[in-house]
Amino acid sequence: MDLFNNLIFGFSEALSLQNLLYCFIGVLVGTLIGVLPGIGPLGTIAILLPITYGVPPVAAMIMLAGIYYGAQYGGSTTAILVNLPGETSAVVTCIDGHQMAQQGRAGPALAIAAIGSFFAGTVGTLLIALFGPPLADVALKFGAPEYFSLMLMGLVAAAVLAQGDMVKSIAMVVMGLLLGIIGTDVNSGVQRFSFGFFELTDGIGFIVVAVGVFAIGEIVSNLGEAQERRVLANKVSHLFPTLQDLKKSWGPILRGTGIGCFFGVLPGTGPSIASFSSYMLEKKVAKNPDEFGRGAIQGVAGPEAANNADAQCKFIPMLTLGLPASGVMALMLGALTIQGIQPGPQVMTQKPELFWGLIASMWIGNLLLVVLNLPLIGLWVKLLQVPYRLLFPAIMAFSAIGVFSVNNSAFEIHLTALFGVLGFIWMRLGFPLAPMLLGFVLGPMMEEYLRRAMLMSGGDPSVFITRPISLAFIIATILILVVMVAPSVRKQREAFTD
Amino acid sequence: MPTVHALMMKAAGVLLALTTAAAAQDYPTKPVRLIVPFPPGGFNDIVARMIGTQLSDRLGKQVVVDNRTGAGGVVGTELAAHAPNDGYTLLIASLAITINPWFHKTSYDAVKSFAPVALLATAPNVISIQPDLPLKSVKDLIAMAKERPGKLQYASAGVGSFMHMGPELFKQMAKVDILHVPFRGAGPALIDVMGGNTHMSFASVPSSITHFRSSKLRALGVGSLKRNGLIPDVPTIDESGLPGYEFSNWIGIVAPAGTPAAIVTRLHKDLSAIQDSPELKKQFANEGAEAVRMSSAEYGKFIASETARWGRVVKKGGIKPQ
Numbered sequence: 001m002d003l004f005n006n007l008i009f010g011f012s013e014a015l016s017l018q019n020l021l022y023c024f025i026g027v028l029v030g031t032l033i034g035v036l037p038g039i040g041p042l043g044t045i046a047i048l049l050p051i052t053y054g055v056p057p058v059a060a061m062i063m064l065a066g067i068y069y070g071a072q073y074g075g076s077t078t079a080i081l082v083n084l085p086g087e088t089s090a091v092v093t094c095i096d097g098h099q100m101a102q103q104g105r106a107g108p109a110l111a112i113a114a115i116g117s118f119f120a121g122t123v124g125t126l127l128i129a130l131f132g133p134p135l136a137d138v139a140l141k142f143g144a145p146e147y148f149s150l151m152l153m154g155l156v157a158a159a160v161l162a163q164g165d166m167v168k169s170i171a172m173v174v175m176g177l178l179l180g181i182i183g184t185d186v187n188s189g190v191q192r193f194s195f196g197f198f199e200l201t202d203g204i205g206f207i208v209v210a211v212g213v214f215a216i217g218e219i220v221s222n223l224g225e226a227q228e229r230r231v232l233a234n235k236v237s238h239l240f241p242t243l244q245d246l247k248k249s250w251g252p253i254l255r256g257t258g259i260g261c262f263f264g265v266l267p268g269t270g271p272s273i274a275s276f277s278s279y280m281l282e283k284k285v286a287k288n289p290d291e292f293g294r295g296a297i298q299g300v301a302g303p304e305a306a307n308n309a310d311a312q313c314k315f316i317p318m319l320t321l322g323l324p325a326s327g328v329m330a331l332m333l334g335a336l337t338i339q340g341i342q343p344g345p346q347v348m349t350q351k352p353e354l355f356w357g358l359i360a361s362m363w364i365g366n367l368l369l370v371v372l373n374l375p376l377i378g379l380w381v382k383l384l385q386v387p388y389r390l391l392f393p394a395i396m397a398f399s400a401i402g403v404f405s406v407n408n409s410a411f412e413i414h415l416t417a418l419f420g421v422l423g424f425i426w427m428r429l430g431f432p433l434a435p436m437l438l439g440f441v442l443g444p445m446m447e448e449y450l451r452r453a454m455l456m457s458g459g460d461p462s463v464f465i466t467r468p469i470s471l472a473f474i475i476a477t478i479l480i481l482v483v484m485v486a487p488s489v490r491k492q493r494e495a496f497t498d
Numbered sequence: 499m500p501t502v503h504a505l506m507m508k509a510a511g512v513l514l515a516l517t518t519a520a521a522a523q524d525y526p527t528k529p530v531r532l533i534v535p536f537p538p539g540g541f542n543d544i545v546a547r548m549i550g551t552q553l554s555d556r557l558g559k560q561v562v563v564d565n566r567t568g569a570g571g572v573v574g575t576e577l578a579a580h581a582p583n584d585g586y587t588l589l590i591a592s593l594a595i596t597i598n599p600w601f602h603k604t605s606y607d608a609v610k611s612f613a614p615v616a617l618l619a620t621a622p623n624v625i626s627i628q629p630d631l632p633l634k635s636v637k638d639l640i641a642m643a644k645e646r647p648g649k650l651q652y653a654s655a656g657v658g659s660f661m662h663m664g665p666e667l668f669k670q671m672a673k674v675d676i677l678h679v680p681f682r683g684a685g686p687a688l689i690d691v692m693g694g695n696t697h698m699s700f701a702s703v704p705s706s707i708t709h710f711r712s713s714k715l716r717a718l719g720v721g722s723l724k725r726n727g728l729i730p731d732v733p734t735i736d737e738s739g740l741p742g743y744e745f746s747n748w749i750g751i752v753a754p755a756g757t758p759a760a761i762v763t764r765l766h767k768d769l770s771a772i773q774d775s776p777e778l779k780k781q782f783a784n785e786g787a788e789a790v791r792m793s794s795a796e797y798g799k800f801i802a803s804e805t806a807r808w809g810r811v812v813k814k815g816g817i818k819p820q
Binding site: 045046049050139140141142143144184186196198199201202317321322323327330331334335337338340342343344346407408409448455 | 543566573601
């Protein structure tokens, strides 16, 4: 009953005209920056932070939160339409989402992304309201060994991501790992491959790599075959998903939501791991795994739900412990501090209007996003008919602005151009890009956790199997290996006896 | 002939002095850039934005806050060090500018590259430990560390961060061996202490205070010589077992070296007035920071002594990478 009363209280707070307006502004701005490549919620919230000085705390937080999850929605739009992840987490959506768009099914892809995100957002919001504090305590149980074992499981399962040429996929994972090494080694403070550039001491930004290889690389490589692509884009069959699409999607959406909530609660997992994991799982459980990479709607529904659930649940450590799980959450904490509020568990009791108002506004915001996005689908799809000579320069310009806005650094624009060239070469040679990005994201984190675990245990590797949570992940990893290797071994043997 | 030459040089010198004096009088004629070498949302950024708004009113020209992040503050600091010294570029300086040159091959010198303008505030660190560790004072901590050399671990925000230097100074003064476990940023470091993995952290007061209140962390001692207003019950490290220990982060404003003295004086006056404004006072109180007043010259000496002090700690501890 308490929860019920609290939620009613929250809704009465969030539905005040002023808060509703700020919520709407937030999700609208969020959607826009999500659509624009490279410009992420981090930069936008940073720019808008000073504006929140004069706004009451509840309204300020509602707006900033709206920008954050609005961007998750918008990010999938560019991923699907122009094969360009507007957001870190939308990389996976590119794989099948853009394939669907090429087959004239951009409408259903966009709609299922919105529906999946809405469902995941609703579950995530409920989870925060119901179990926020106990879940945060669970997250605290994750130390370096647990995170390492979890990531190990992720990387092993990533082999499923491999499409076509296995060797090329592994090569690209290694390429990603190598790129991830660049920067300061956390454990010793030593610079690795920074070549004296201070801009490289914090490593290469994800946005730089993603925009470079996807946006620039894709554009350059498309210029050679523009005629062919335009025909595909014009062949829009229908805007909304068919009954069969929905039937195929509800399973992935449910599973994706679960995965997203799991990773969202853990503050030490970066973005995009949730969506990668969901994609791998869907490909594994699908009846026709061959469809993946060729426009499977499950490959959009699952990861999109996962990434929105993840985004929503990142609020749990922030709201209940006052701990930032990501850069955006750190900014939100900063926003609270500016308002004179000490973030932490006492916010819930001392500022209930803020806590419950924000939670209620998240659900309202998610609803607004669906209402905002579904009618826009027709408009977005029309964007595909914009001639490339107009669309490409626009994408390039926005990408450059977006990349610059992350650190106000021109160096990163040059770096993006370099990755554009690399992306073009890789694309032409048929090297898949997603495994590279996975290696790039997971590699440095795995190294960091592994070395920290070893440092803390005094070099004793048994920590990974003496700690129960870590042991569970190690066992799961072995199981995945067995399940994955067994069929191919059997196939080979059959081929041999034939 | 040489006399003519000397005369011309003199005339040029007078002319130059006149123009700079005139420039200082007109100052500012265009927006002033205030570089923050850290990302938005942190303490440095929040203070910069508050000062930016108020300084804009006083100067009659916009003060633009420019976040130039990277390499623990080196990127923004280098940018400021090499900017024109005409008073239109200012830098939010903190403890980091005196530590970084000992860890990176910086192209700036914390003392020679900058004209000190004003020190604004200092904020102490606080030893935060796992609540169930059987320790009551800093004295107990030192005793336990001596008993189990190399076994107690502290979490930091990374190599060369102030969460690394504070404990390093502690180690050297107390002659104990505690293990450094670096993280990416203060947040993950504190999570790890709360989760019961690492034993302690020397963090800033605001980043730890909510966890003291919820009993997920326990405060053992603050690094300033006076107790801190936010946590008045917590003794200083100095009184609780390690006499003479003093470690605080600080925030101030510097300009590129060679910025006209008249402009520095003008800014110092304005900043001193802003220090007294209720907004900034409130913000400092929120952060457990204490406003400090120093003349520009004293501030310069302070930067020099801090730089030398960390140089000694880094050398003695043998913690310089490469």
